Amino acid sequence: xxxxxxxxxxxxxxxxxxxxxxxxxxxxxxxxxxxxxxxxxxxxxxxxxxxxxxxxxxxxxxxxxxxxxxxxxxxxxxxxxxxxxxxxxxxxxxxxxxxxxxxxxxxxxxxxxxxxxxxxxxxxxxxxxxxxxxxxxxxxxxxxxxxxxxxxxxx
Numbered sequence: 001x002x003x004x005x006x007x008x009x010x011x012x013x014x015x016x017x018x019x020x021x022x023x024x025x026x027x028x029x030x031x032x033x034x035x036x037x038x039x040x041x042x043x044x045x046x047x048x049x050x051x052x053x054x055x056x057x058x059x060x061x062x063x064x065x066x067x068x069x070x071x072x073x074x075x076x077x078x079x080x081x082x083x084x085x086x087x088x089x090x091x092x093x094x095x096x097x098x099x100x101x102x103x104x105x106x107x108x109x110x111x112x113x114x115x116x117x118x119x120x121x122x123x124x125x126x127x128x129x130x131x132x133x134x135x136x137x138x139x140x141x142x143x144x145x146x147x148x149x150x151x152x153x154x155x
Contacts, residue, residue, distance in 0.1 A: 043057060043060055043061075044056040044057060044059075044060045045057035045058075045059075045060065051128070051129075051132075051136055054124075054125060054128055055125050058121045058122065058124050058125040059125075061117065061118075061121035061124075062118050062121045062122050065114045065115070065117040065118040065121060066114075066118050068114045069111050069112075069114035069115045069117075069118060070111075072107055072108075072110045072111035072114060073108070073111040075107055076104045076107035076108045076110075076111060077104075079100075079103065079104045079107060080100045080101060080103070080104035081100075082100075083096070083099065083100035083103055083104065084096050084097055084100045086100075
């Protein structure tokens with residue numbers, strides 16, 4: 001049996017590291033970004049030229065905020081779990097939970113803010129519909145509507 005693996009004394013020894021990635025885009029305006037969506041890299045509906053644009057914009061914000069809120073909440077839990085295992089200066093784990101909570105608290109606040117963005121972006125479109133409902137009805141009647149199917153009258 002090969003026992004030549006590195007051992008850390010039986011406990012969990014987290015290694016904290018830092019990495020950074022830098023992306024450089026060469027060329028005018030970063031052509032080719034987000035080519036599949038047809039928006040040219042812009043947020044969908046950010047032209048605000050129709051109620052469909054406003055709805056697409058609000059829906060995009062809400063979906064992105066939902067994903068970020070979930071990720072930040074998971075990041076906060078993971079960070080707190082890792083920091084709990086780091087002993088204090090005296091070598092004991094006394095107080096490590098409280099220190100970990102104090103550090104991860106700010107990441108939890110970021111997750112809560114993303115949830116608020118999610119809620120408010122849904123409220124933007126609801127308020128828009130309520131405030132401009134009569135105008136939207138007028139515009140909607142001006143659009144080409146398909147002819148209704150004729151009713152079959154037997155008399």
